[in-house]
Amino acid sequence: VPVDVEIPRARAPRADAVRNRAKLVRAAREVFEADGFVNSRITDIAAGAGVAHGCFYSHFRNKEDALAAVLDELQEEMLHPGPNLALTEPNPWAVITAANRAYLEAYRRNARLMALLEQLATVDERFADMRKQRSDAFVTRNARAIRRLQRSGQADQELDADIASLAISSMVSRTAYTIFVADREPADLEPIVQTLSRLWANALRIPEPKDRSADQ
Amino acid sequence: VPVDVEIPRARAPRADAVRNRAKLVRAAREVFEADGFVNSRITDIAAGAGVAHGCFYSHFRNKEDALAAVLDELQEEMLHPGPNLALTEPNPWAVITAANRAYLEAYRRNARLMALLEQLATVDERFADMRKQRSDAFVTRNARAIRRLQRSGQADQELDADIASLAISSMVSRTAYTIFVADREPADLEPIVQTLSRLWANALRIPEPKDRSADQ
Amino acid sequence: VPVDVEIPRARAPRADAVRNRAKLVRAAREVFEADGFVNSRITDIAAGAGVAHGCFYSHFRNKEDALAAVLDELQEEMLHPGPNLALTEPNPWAVITAANRAYLEAYRRNARLMALLEQLATVDERFADMRKQRSDAFVTRNARAIRRLQRSGQADQELDADIASLAISSMVSRTAYTIFVADREPADLEPIVQTLSRLWANALRIPEPKDRSADQ
């Protein structure tokens, strides 16, 4: 009979330890966002958390470790929300528009974090891999959708579906990056949503629906 | 008899100075590509150029200065990657294809440096500005071209030309980045050129020419 | 029952920190005296104190800071070299003699440091200011005493008290400098004390007391 064995943890962490760890993670996020990972200093993180130098090392081995903790806390925030309309909605233009709107809104909410991830990917292999996996999943899914549309005669059959998927993902994500991170212009989202969606549909030559109201 | 009057320039730089500066720029590029900007050491640059420590400081005030010199060389090539066909070539598809091919080839040649610039832009305001200026120039030029096509009825008139220009630039540059930097896959360029160009033309609804051979 | 309430101070500095700081100040003084400020090296100070490089920077921001600490110790001694007899001793000649003796003895003890301060004052604004403040305080105090004596008819009433005070201070301090720093002659102090005091009293025309034994 299998028995539920309580895995003996060394000891319940002290209350102040828990508090300090939380303070350090919060401070680390702020410092990373402000200075970038590369230029951040452990000194600043400890100071921001209001604890001593050495305390940092009670919780993390080094800066990378702290970063991992920051990202752990942010997993949820990073997921794109947005309903999957692809299956229920027969009008591709509407699906595309809704997806783009959801993506841009999520990006705007997490702009600083996205900037951080972008930076990390250029600096640390580990995060480059992480980004690549997310991106690959996205691109692969879209490539499948494109092939489906090509088969049903609703998309330009001369396009290489994989490359096209990558290109269109790039278009949307890089535009979002430029607007929200590089420019920091808190512009009206809707024209951007409309333009990106129209370009996307045009690019694949997806036939325009009669009823334009469905786009919304 | 006309007389050649020498305009008194500040004085021609000495031959060895020119040589050393060139050697330093070359070495700097190599070191930056290998170690990244942050982890690079001036010592290594000087050693790579085969000159003394202080010689570096005869030519540059600091590492940022040296990087600027390296990037100056890059700028030229990436801003004007190919011949300007726009004026002589009546077929937009051919222009787009040629431009994309030239851009991708230039990107491939400078992939590691482009990655570096990308990284720096996320870390240092100064380089973010530099990238933004380059990008803005590109986007503005394309937006003008799009408006011209819209007026002559050769492009989708419902598109916002500025946003569309940004989006399409993003598509090309980010795709190049993914392929050459993130993936590092030295794939066959031609399918990518063709797909990007077709997506671009489609996206703007530029009418396809009768004679397809012109695309090449 | 009264309760001893501990006032929460910023936290007592650690014992080793106090010890190291003291060692650094002592070493700094030795190095400054031996090499002068300009030619001194932080490395040597740290080595002399038997601590690591960086430890210096835990206590001082830079060399100037360390010097300030060294001079703080000096200030105390040079400003209040002896007991204040002015209030208890009715005979001005005795007061003057005692003050001069105390000053010269203090100067002799700190001759090399005084030389250093002299040097720095000619080179660095900051130390010129420091010396000026010390000197001004001294001169102002003496000017007050001179006016008091003038009012009570015990000093030459035709003298400008401020200028006279400056002149007499200059006489004493510069004589000390010449003897202990420029000449480095470790002469018998007493004749100098007597002569300076007599000149001082004469200069102000302070009436000589009947009982000469009081001068000692």
Place this chain on the structure above:
Amino acid sequence: VPVDVEIPRARAPRADAVRNRAKLVRAAREVFEADGFVNSRITDIAAGAGVAHGCFYSHFRNKEDALAAVLDELQEEMLHPGPNLALTEPNPWAVITAANRAYLEAYRRNARLMALLEQLATVDERFADMRKQRSDAFVTRNARAIRRLQRSGQADQELDADIASLAISSMVSRTAYTIFVADREPADLEPIVQTLSRLWANALRIPEPKDRSADQ
């Protein structure tokens, strides 16, 4: 028969060499006065003279050499003028006042240079010696005068003439230094002349002349 032999100089200096040397000396003086000898840089001297680095080394072996050249040019400026009244004027008060006035006026004219010499004396043995010799000559001469007055009953016979001479010289020179260099106050000289002279005469107990107009 003695023959005048022309000592064969290597070659007459070129005209531009002479000019450059002069420019360098002038620039060196300016830099020394502005930055002090210790903090001055050869770079700045060459730049100030409008010549190249290396040109400095065509004329001087190092900074000390340049300083010697600066001082050579200034020998005349350094001499104290002032008529020697001691022999012709029977009234010591008048002699003292005239000497002090001449000294202070000369000091004021050469204040920056005096500051420079002061600084150099604290830094370089060579200049300390130079200053000491000048000072010693002065002090010795005054001591002789004091002894003469003591013998003729016109000065306090209890004073040590050598020490008194040093002290009084110190009083005057240091007061001048404070006023013209440390304070930089371009005050009215006359009260200072009067006060110093009165203190001086008082200090030695030189009997006041009946006719006060002779002081001027």
Place this chain on the structure above:
DNA sequence: AATGAATGAGGTTTCATTCAT
């Protein structure tokens, strides 16, 4: 666990002096 002082490797920068042109 928390503290913060101590450590020390390692980079940047300055500038007097040399030297090829």
Place this chain on the structure above:
DNA sequence: TATGAATGAAACCTCATTCAT
């Protein structure tokens, strides 16, 4: 001689990490 680039010794300072309290 003049030029100014090249040299390289030498010093400063930072900051991740360790460790005694």
